[in-house]
Amino acid sequence: MTIMQCSKCGASVLPNDRFCEECGTLLIAGSCEKCGAGIEEIDEQGFCSNCGFRREPRERDWLEITIGSHLAGVSDRGLRHHHNEDFFALKQVNNAQTNILVVCDGVSSSDQSDLAAQTAAESACLTLATAWENPELAMKLAFNTALKSVSNIFYANNQNTDPPSTTIVAALVHHDTATIGWLGDSRAYWISPSGSRQLTKDDSWLTEVVAAGEMTEIEAKRSPNAHGITRWLGADADNADPSIVNFTIPGSGYLLLCTDGLWNYAPEALQLTNIIQQTSNTDVFALQPFGHPTAGVGAAIAISRSLVEFARNSGGHDNITVAVLCL
Numbered sequence: 367m368t369i370m371q372c373s374k375c376g377a378s379v380l381p382n383d384r385f386c387e388e389c390g391t392l393l394i395a396g397s398c399e400k401c402g403a404g405i406e407e408i409d410e411q412g413f414c415s416n417c418g419f420r421r422e423p424r425e426r427d428w429l430e431i432t433i434g435s436h437l438a439g440v441s442d443r444g445l446r447h448h449h450n451e452d453f454f455a456l457k458q459v460n461n462a463q464t465n466i467l468v469v470c471d472g473v474s475s476s477d478q479s480d481l482a483a484q485t486a487a488e489s490a491c492l493t494l495a496t497a498w499e500n501p502e503l504a505m506k507l508a509f510n511t512a513l514k515s516v517s518n519i520f521y522a523n524n525q526n527t528d529p530p531s532t533t534i535v536a537a538l539v540h541h542d543t544a545t546i547g548w549l550g551d552s553r554a555y556w557i558s559p560s561g562s563r564q565l566t567k568d569d570s571w572l573t574e575v576v577a578a579g580e581m582t583e584i585e586a587k588r589s590p591n592a593h594g595i596t597r598w599l600g601a602d603a604d605n606a607d608p609s610i611v612n613f614t615i616p617g618s619g620y621l622l623l624c625t626d627g628l629w630n631y632a633p634e635a636l637q638l639t640n641i642i643q644q645t646s647n648t649d650v651f652a653l654q655p656f657g658h659p660t661a662g663v664g665a666a667i668a669i670s671r672s673l674v675e676f677a678r679n680s681g682g683h684d685n686i687t688v689a690v691l692c693l
């Protein structure tokens with residue numbers, strides 16, 4: 367007989383148990399919180415057809431921020447998770463000449479991962495907003511402040527969860543330079559008809575074994591370790607020194623920050639470009655076609671929504687967060 371452990375309290379549970387007898391935690395992801403019926407029993411409005419229970423709508427299930435027509439983002443719980451452990455923060459400073467974007471994905475094996483993501487995104491964003499005049503220094507400062515804030519989250523040190531932890535990717539865009547810092551596998555992309563590219567390199571097991579020549583990417587992707595991250599922001603991390611790149615913005619296009627809930631379904635910059643291009647041509651927001659001189663005006667929220675929609679239509683297995691700056 368297989369004995370498993372409850373992810374919350376560590377008590378022994380049987381493979382068919384729907385709830386942990388010790389602490390009451392639901393053991394099957396994506397199912398009814400009351401009777402444990404599978405996700406297929408739950409309708410669009412959140413009603414369980416088995417027991418009639420309706421899940422309360424939660425504030426963070428769908429979070430949308432629009433700062434202006436050029437800067438916006440969306441975070442969505444997705445279709446399979448009970449909670450949204452992603453968070454993001456956006457800000458304009460310096461008379462709207464300088465833009466700040468931060469996206470975080472709480473590490474689900476850690477305690478209070480949703481709070482970790484929110485705390486990190488908000489504190490990093492605030493620090494970048496005060497220290498923007500020296501972007502690289504601001505980035506290091508922001509990650510250190512975020513680490514302090516996350517380390518201050520109350521953590522009941524029981525044996526089965528790690529201290530509150532999150533991935534983080536942040537961008538400070540000033541004049542024609544985007545300074546990008548990150549820890550973990552949340553990503554930044556440059557999307558433009560004249561050439562799109564991924565700007566960050568994941569801190570992940572997969573990236574490391576491929577870079578070391580130990581496995582091909584195809585082999586590594588088949589491994590159960592493929593999604594493991596090697597760096598993150600949390601009290602148990604060695605430090606919060608981010609990887610940093612300075613990207614010279616080559617012309618008009620979109621700076622996109624996102625969590626793996628999106629890029630798992632479209633990892634290549636070109637795939638994301640194609641999805642955005644389709645939106646730009648057909649969207650009800652009457653956008654100018656991609657490449658038009660006024661393309662991008664009002665597009666930030668439309669693009670964010672459509673990329674989240676794309677991830678949901680692809681399965682929505684994870685929380686999905688997208689932030690877009692049109693340049």
Ligand SMILES: [Zn+2]
Pocket residue numbers: 398399400401402403414415416417418419
């Ligand atoms: Zn039910």
Ligand SMILES: [Zn+2]
Pocket residue numbers: 471625626627684685
């Ligand atoms: Zn995720």
